[in-house]
Amino acid sequence: TYTINVKTSNHKNDSGKYNTHIYAYDSEGKYSIVELGTEIPENQAPKITDAKITNVSKNGYTVTCKVTDDGSLDRVQMPTWSENGDQDDLIWYTATKSGDTYTINVKTSNHKNDSGKYNTHIYAYDSEGKYSKVELQTEIPDGNQAPEITNAKITNISKSGYTVTCKVTDDGSLDRVQMPTWSENGDQDDLIWYTATKSGDTYTINVKTSNHNNDTGKYNTHIYAYDSEGKYSVVELQTEIPDGNQAPE
Ligand SMILES: [Ca+2]
Ligand SMILES: [Ca+2]
Ligand SMILES: [Ca+2]
Ligand SMILES: [Ca+2]
Structure with missing residues (x-):
């Protein structure tokens, strides 16, 4: 029995048809030939x-x-x-192997702590440079929501002023609640940015008309709630101060 092992690496890594002819010689130079052919399958790209x-x-x-x-x-x-x-934070991770399974761990801290959509494309290369690709996408939840303002209301309205209260909560750390206030008369000529006082989750200011040119009529109070990262929410309120001085009847 006679055997050879053909390696495609000795034949330019060619795929496709290969010919092997068998020559058998006796000592006087007489010989026979058998011609064989076979097909080497083409190198396939990796499968993901x-x-x-x-x-x-x-x-x-x-x-x-x-x-x-x-x-x-x-x-x-x-x-x-x-x-x-866009790709300002692009990283080419090399996956770690365990059996046939390949893994990476993406940390948002390596991507500017971004939230929202992320893209990961998987490239698998074989030793001849053939490759396959799969595209994945996911959504990272926003780690920091703006504060929530609820139950915003105006009470105790009199010619002397009024009270503004609301509840404010935050998923992280609330920084401050401010309530810019002005009378419509003369526009923002009397604008004051009140800083609300806190009691539990409730924030309060007392507006005195004496700080606003003793104006009557329409007043605006906007509520701004800021968290420690500068995210904020706004609620706009309006009320009407009765005219404190009626003409004689
Ligand atoms: Ca291959
Ligand atoms: Ca980016
Ligand atoms: Ca927050
Ligand atoms: Ca005014």
Whole structure:
């Protein structure tokens, strides 16, 4: 029995049809020939399956997939960026391997702490440079919401003034609640930015008309609630101060 092992690496890594002719010689130079042919399949790009994003939080997420190749897999890379500011934060992560499974952990702290849409593309390369690609996208929840203003109301209206109260809550740290106030008479000539006093979640100011040219008629109070990162909400209120001085009847 006679055997050879043909390696495509000795034949320019060619795929497609190969010919092997067998020559058998005896000692007087007589010989026979048998001609064989076969087909070497073309190198296929790696296969990416089960690509998915898990563990999404404001801190980041995990990307996993399975990758297999008909020959020799070289590497799996996962370029990642947030949509905010486009690819200003692009990182080409090299995935870590465990069996056929490839994984990266994306931290938002490596991407300017952006929230909103993120893109991760998976590239799997084999040793000949052939590659496959899968595109994934996810949404990172906003880590910081603006303060919530509820129950905003005006009470105790008299010719001397009125009281403004509201509840304000924040998912993080509330910084301050301010209530700019002015009478419509003469527009903002009497504008005062009151800083509300706090009692539990309730914020209050007392507006005195004596601080506003003793104006009557329409008054505006806008409520601004700021958190420690500068996010804010606004509620606009309006009331009517009765004219304190009636003409004689
Ligand atoms: Ca391959
Ligand atoms: Ca970005
Ligand atoms: Ca907040
Ligand atoms: Ca005014």
